[in-house]
Amino acid sequence: MADTITLTIDGQEVSVPKGTTLLKAAEKVGKDVPHYCYHDGLSSPAMCRLCLVEVQGAPKPMPACVTQAMDGQVVSTESELALDMRRGVLEFYLVNHPLDCPICDMSGECHLQDYVHEEGRDHGRSREPKRVFGRDDFGGDVLFYGDRCVMCTRCVRFMNEVEQDQRLCVVERGNRSVIDTFFERGLEGTHWHDNIVDLCPVGALVSKDFLHKARAWDLDHTPSVCPSCSQGCNIELHTRDNLVQRLKPRENLEVNAFWMCDHGRLNYEWINHGERAEAPLVRDQGGVKAMGWKEALTLLVARLGDVEGTVKAVASPFASNEDLAALQALVESLGGGDIVYRMPRAEDEIVLKGFPTLARRRDLAPNGRGADLLGLRRVGGDDGTGGLEDVSAHAGVVIVLGDGLADQGADFASGAALRVHLGTRSGPAVATADFVLPITTFAEQEGTFTNHEGRVQRFWPALNAPGLARPAWLVLGALVAEGTGSETPRRADEAFARLVAAHDAFSGLSYDDIGTRGAVVNDTVPLSGD
Amino acid sequence: MAYPYVSDREVRVLSKYFGDPAQRRLDTYVERGGYQALKKAFEIGQDAVIDEVKTSGLRGRGGAGFPAGVKWSFMPKQPTKPHYLLCNADESEPGTFKDRELMRWDPHQLIEGILIASYAIRAKHAYIYCRGEFFEATQVLAKAVEDAYAKGYAGADIMGSGNDIDITVHVGAGAYICGEETGLMNSLEGRRGQPRVKPPFPAAVGAFGMPSTVNNVETLSAVPHIITHGGQWYRQWGTEKSPGTKLFCVSGHVNKPGNYELPLGFPLTELIEDVCGGMRDGKALKAVIPGGSSVPLLNAEECGRCNLDYEGVQAVGSMLGCASVIVMDEDTDIVKQVRRMVQFYAHESCGQCTPCREGTAWMTKVLLRIEEGRGTEEDLDTLLEMSRQMTGTTICVLSDSAAAPVVSSIQKFKDEYLALIRRGERVGVA
Ligand SMILES: Cc1cc2nc3c(=O)[nH]c(=O)nc-3n(C[C@H](O)[C@H](O)[C@H](O)COP(=O)(O)O)c2cc1C
Ligand code: SF4
Numbered sequence: 026m027a028d029t030i031t032l033t034i035d036g037q038e039v040s041v042p043k044g045t046t047l048l049k050a051a052e053k054v055g056k057d058v059p060h061y062c063y064h065d066g067l068s069s070p071a072m073c074r075l076c077l078v079e080v081q082g083a084p085k086p087m088p089a090c091v092t093q094a095m096d097g098q099v100v101s102t103e104s105e106l107a108l109d110m111r112r113g114v115l116e117f118y119l120v121n122h123p124l125d126c127p128i129c130d131m132s133g134e135c136h137l138q139d140y141v142h143e144e145g146r147d148h149g150r151s152r153e154p155k156r157v158f159g160r161d162d163f164g165g166d167v168l169f170y171g172d173r174c175v176m177c178t179r180c181v182r183f184m185n186e187v188e189q190d191q192r193l194c195v196v197e198r199g200n201r202s203v204i205d206t207f208f209e210r211g212l213e214g215t216h217w218h219d220n221i222v223d224l225c226p227v228g229a230l231v232s233k234d235f236l237h238k239a240r241a242w243d244l245d246h247t248p249s250v251c252p253s254c255s256q257g258c259n260i261e262l263h264t265r266d267n268l269v270q271r272l273k274p275r276e277n278l279e280v281n282a283f284w285m286c287d288h289g290r291l292n293y294e295w296i297n298h299g300e301r302a303e304a305p306l307v308r309d310q311g312g313v314k315a316m317g318w319k320e321a322l323t324l325l326v327a328r329l330g331d332v333e334g335t336v337k338a339v340a341s342p343f344a345s346n347e348d349l350a351a352l353q354a355l356v357e358s359l360g361g362g363d364i365v366y367r368m369p370r371a372e373d374e375i376v377l378k379g380f381p382t383l384a385r386r387r388d389l390a391p392n393g394r395g396a397d398l399l400g401l402r403r404v405g406g407d408d409g410t411g412g413l414e415d416v417s418a419h420a421g422v423v424i425v426l427g428d429g430l431a432d433q434g435a436d437f438a439s440g441a442a443l444r445v446h447l448g449t450r451s452g453p454a455v456a457t458a459d460f461v462l463p464i465t466t467f468a469e470q471e472g473t474f475t476n477h478e479g480r481v482q483r484f485w486p487a488l489n490a491p492g493l494a495r496p497a498w499l500v501l502g503a504l505v506a507e508g509t510g511s512e513t514p515r516r517a518d519e520a521f522a523r524l525v526a527a528h529d530a531f532s533g534l535s536y537d538d539i540g541t542r543g544a545v546v547n548d549t550v551p552l553s554g555d
Numbered sequence: 556m557a558y559p560y561v562s563d564r565e566v567r568v569l570s571k572y573f574g575d576p577a578q579r580r581l582d583t584y585v586e587r588g589g590y591q592a593l594k595k596a597f598e599i600g601q602d603a604v605i606d607e608v609k610t611s612g613l614r615g616r617g618g619a620g621f622p623a624g625v626k627w628s629f630m631p632k633q634p635t636k637p638h639y640l641l642c643n644a645d646e647s648e649p650g651t652f653k654d655r656e657l658m659r660w661d662p663h664q665l666i667e668g669i670l671i672a673s674y675a676i677r678a679k680h681a682y683i684y685c686r687g688e689f690f691e692a693t694q695v696l697a698k699a700v701e702d703a704y705a706k707g708y709a710g711a712d713i714m715g716s717g718n719d720i721d722i723t724v725h726v727g728a729g730a731y732i733c734g735e736e737t738g739l740m741n742s743l744e745g746r747r748g749q750p751r752v753k754p755p756f757p758a759a760v761g762a763f764g765m766p767s768t769v770n771n772v773e774t775l776s777a778v779p780h781i782i783t784h785g786g787q788w789y790r791q792w793g794t795e796k797s798p799g800t801k802l803f804c805v806s807g808h809v810n811k812p813g814n815y816e817l818p819l820g821f822p823l824t825e826l827i828e829d830v831c832g833g834m835r836d837g838k839a840l841k842a843v844i845p846g847g848s849s850v851p852l853l854n855a856e857e858c859g860r861c862n863l864d865y866e867g868v869q870a871v872g873s874m875l876g877c878a879s880v881i882v883m884d885e886d887t888d889i890v891k892q893v894r895r896m897v898q899f900y901a902h903e904s905c906g907q908c909t910p911c912r913e914g915t916a917w918m919t920k921v922l923l924r925i926e927e928g929r930g931t932e933e934d935l936d937t938l939l940e941m942s943r944q945m946t947g948t949t950i951c952v953l954s955d956s957a958a959a960p961v962v963s964s965i966q967k968f969k970d971e972y973l974a975l976i977r978r979g980e981r982v983g984v985a
């Protein structure tokens with residue numbers, strides 16, 4: 026192909042499309058050329074000078090991040106010259122760097138630590154007093170430790186190029202250069218600023234929320250999907266001691282690139298909420314009794330067999346596709362009935378200007394689209410309340426999945442023949458149900474959400490479930506199996522396979538296809554409200 | 556005419572009217588033959604102008620010595636976008652003070668050069684980027700531009716030729732780095748004054764993203780003479796590769812420091828002894844920086860065999876730069892001089908590139924420590940290694956410039972460093 030060129034990098038031949046930079050070409054042969062200022066999501070100022078490589082015939086070492094590969098070029102990322110230049114740049118960084126790793130939040134995942142350990146000198150030779158900037162509150166969730174800054178300007182460029190709300194700049198010049206806000210106007214009021222904490226290759230920009238909360242090496246990382254709106258940003262849950270400590274975006278160019286919004290990032294405390302429903306609770310004449318699953322489900326199957334009347338169900342857009350489909354299968358097996366859900370909605374979308382397919386969507390839950398595709402009906406107001414008058418007045422079976430009924434009183438569905446509640450927490454309207462069955466959150470189970478554009482995305486369990494809480498698909502699947510004499514699904518992928526079999530929109534999809542990047546459903550129905 | 560010092564060895568082409576305030580007036584300038592070169596340029600056409608300048612061999616006087624005619628020929632011949640000429644009047648290299656004089660004494664010579672160059676590169680707008688501290692020079696120049704507009708030598712339909720060229724005088728805020736051509740463009744556009752990564756080069760993507768040419772004040776001031784008299788005429792002075800005359804800014808320990816216009820290839824010794832009246836107080840020569848603070852310094856022996864043209868200075872291991880000759884006598888504290896220069900670069904570094912941002916400041920601190928008698932011999936190795944890692948590794952050559960005097964002084968005047976280190980060891984401060 027005319028548009029492909031072939032060059033040699035560290036002795037390995039590699040073919041790349043014309044216009045590819047040496048940095049990207051080197052990646053192809055497995056060489057990660059150290060760099061700070063370069064980032065896939067930003068412009069390339071070629072200023073950190075860490076990615077200098079030797080190009081045969083060139084009079085000077087070349088910055089790999091902006092130098093375009095040329096046919097027949099011979100490049101070395103590890104020649105004596107390249108290593109010497111990198112050693113030099115790394116030592117220059119340490120001239121003024123405080124090396125306060127023991128109290129630095131970045132320690133353990135810091136690129137300065139990594140690079141210096143790998144290629145730097147054992148000891149920096151500077152004996153001179155260091156420059157001191159101290160600490161600054163940049164507003165929002167961000168603290169700035171100026172002394173740790175390596176002046177890569179990623180943060181400035183993110184605000185200018187991606188969020189496109191100029192809030193940061195470099196002031197002064199030379200080694201007096203420092204990142205600053207425009208007087209008192211910091212990051213307050215911007216919606217994507219925590220991404221600069223991720224972008225910062227060192228501990229210069231840190232999250233106030235995460236400050237001194239955990240050491241990087243103590244955190245487990247679990248791939249997941251942000252539950253705070255219908256965009257479905259790919260994220261990682263960082264956990265320790267069975268608690269989510271922070272959320273970080275996970276790269277997916279088709280959904281969120283490298284970014285996530287501040288609302289989603291900081292909205293995780295509810296996952297760690299301590300007061301959880303931990304055992305099945307069953308109400309009978311003698312009051313409420315906690316019991317094991319076998320006993321509770323046996324009683325429930327019996328009651329479902331006894332009661333007269335149709336079913337009405339309330340589901341939650343926070344529940345996974347598998348959970349919702351299992352609920353639907355149960356309702357079907359009981360003779361069918363209406364399933365509604367309620368959606369908290371924001372006034373506006375918050376679009377990320379530099380990557381406009383990413384926005385904090387108006388729907389503030391991850392799976393409204395999944396609910397729609399499965400035939401659930403949206404009710405209630407934009408505050409996520411109301412709309413349950415029909416259900417509350419229902420005389421037959423009322424099943425609630427995931428909706429905490431916070432706006433309902435103890436008399437919710439008091440006329441129902443049987444009330445079953447699958448949820449994570451109690452509350453006035455929950456406590457009066459006949460059966461309260463503890464289920465897991467998305468962080469405690471495997472499953473999928475369908476985002477606003479119909480992309481089905483997987484998440485994985487990061488936390489141990491409290492007490493006897495189980496995934497709703499498992500509980501509901503067992504009830505269906507009991508009622509219909511079929512098999513109970515044992516794993517999430519089996520639950521998903523049942524969903525696929527029952528719903529055309531999902532046909533052809535499997536957990537393997539979805540992988541960590543997601544896959545789009547083959548039908549699109551308009552998302553209610555959008 | 557009593558311009559501070561003159562010498563009969565001079566060939567005063569560009570500096571002919573230095574010291575004569577009448578030359579600033581448009582009517583005097585025209586009476587003395589001014590703006591005839593511009594008229595001729597319009598008559599012979601753009602390509603002939605470029606060819607004439609190529610023939611002359613005129614090299615850029617801003618430091619790099621790139622042939623002006625060749626640079627102009629990089630500009631697109633069929634403009635699809637606006638072109639810009641940028642006159643670099645940011646003169647801030649320590650030891651350099653020629654552009655200011657050209658602007659102060661003969662502003663119309665520069666304006667005429669700018670108009671001819673703009674015409675040649677098909678630019679309809681020229682900017683003169685003036686150093687922020689040049690209050691008087693900028694005022695003189697701005698007045699001259701106003702006069703040129705008033706008399707139809709600038710603006711629309713210049714001299715009835717149908718050519719439109721606007722000239723804007725832009726005043727910088729006083730930063731050395733804005734003299735680097737791409738830093739200049741950023742500053743002109745209202746951005747942070749910091750050099751851009753090349754490629755793309757200015758002839759493709761320059762000021763405001765448009766094809767642009769940057770030339771130094773002295774380069775442009777020579778252009779009217781070349782157009783008037785022809786490229787061959789200019790070659791009667793200088794050498795084959797470095798033709799013409801050049802302003803030498805001599806400072807330091809000579810009896811008559813100042814600006815002297817001499818043919819390129821002039822021997823350095825004669826410049827000091829003859830033109831500048833010899834060393835001050837009869838002291839011995841210790842070192843010379845031949846081309847402004849950015850170039851390696853020469854010791855007395857090297858000075859003795861140095862001819863002042865681009866190749867001649869290179870032959871003794873330094874560079875002609877902008878021909879700012881800083882002369883130092885036997886009493887000069889070399890370490891202090893070098894430290895002072897490096898400190899300047901540390902102050903002026905724009906701070907983008909790590910080796911420059913950190914290296915210049917670190918070097919300053921090490922040199923200061925050595926000066927104070929708290930240095931060690933290892934410091935010299937560190938300085939040399941730092942210099943190596945600061946050379947050829949950055950976006951612009953400011954970093955190289957800071958390293959050059961450090962390396963050359965350690966190579967050539969190591970004894971002075973060692974003496975300071977030893978003295979410190981003796982009194983026990985190290
Ligand atoms: C750090 C730095 C500072 C510079 N300062 C000046 C300056 O003040 N004036 C100047 O004419 N050129 C300066 N230059 C050179 C310009 O980048 C450019 O080469 C020159 O203006 C081109 O004009 P010429 O070809 O006519 O010499 C500087 C270069 C560097 C790297
Ligand atoms: S930024 Fe990195 S090297 Fe610096 S103190 Fe923090 S962990 Fe240590």
Ligand code: SF4
Nearest residue numbers: 174175177178180225
């Ligand atoms: S604060 Fe961080 S991201 Fe910003 S310039 Fe400094 S090191 Fe780079």
Ligand code: SF4
Nearest residue numbers: 905907908911949951
């Ligand atoms: S070398 Fe120095 S002055 Fe030049 S661009 Fe880099 S940091 Fe700025």
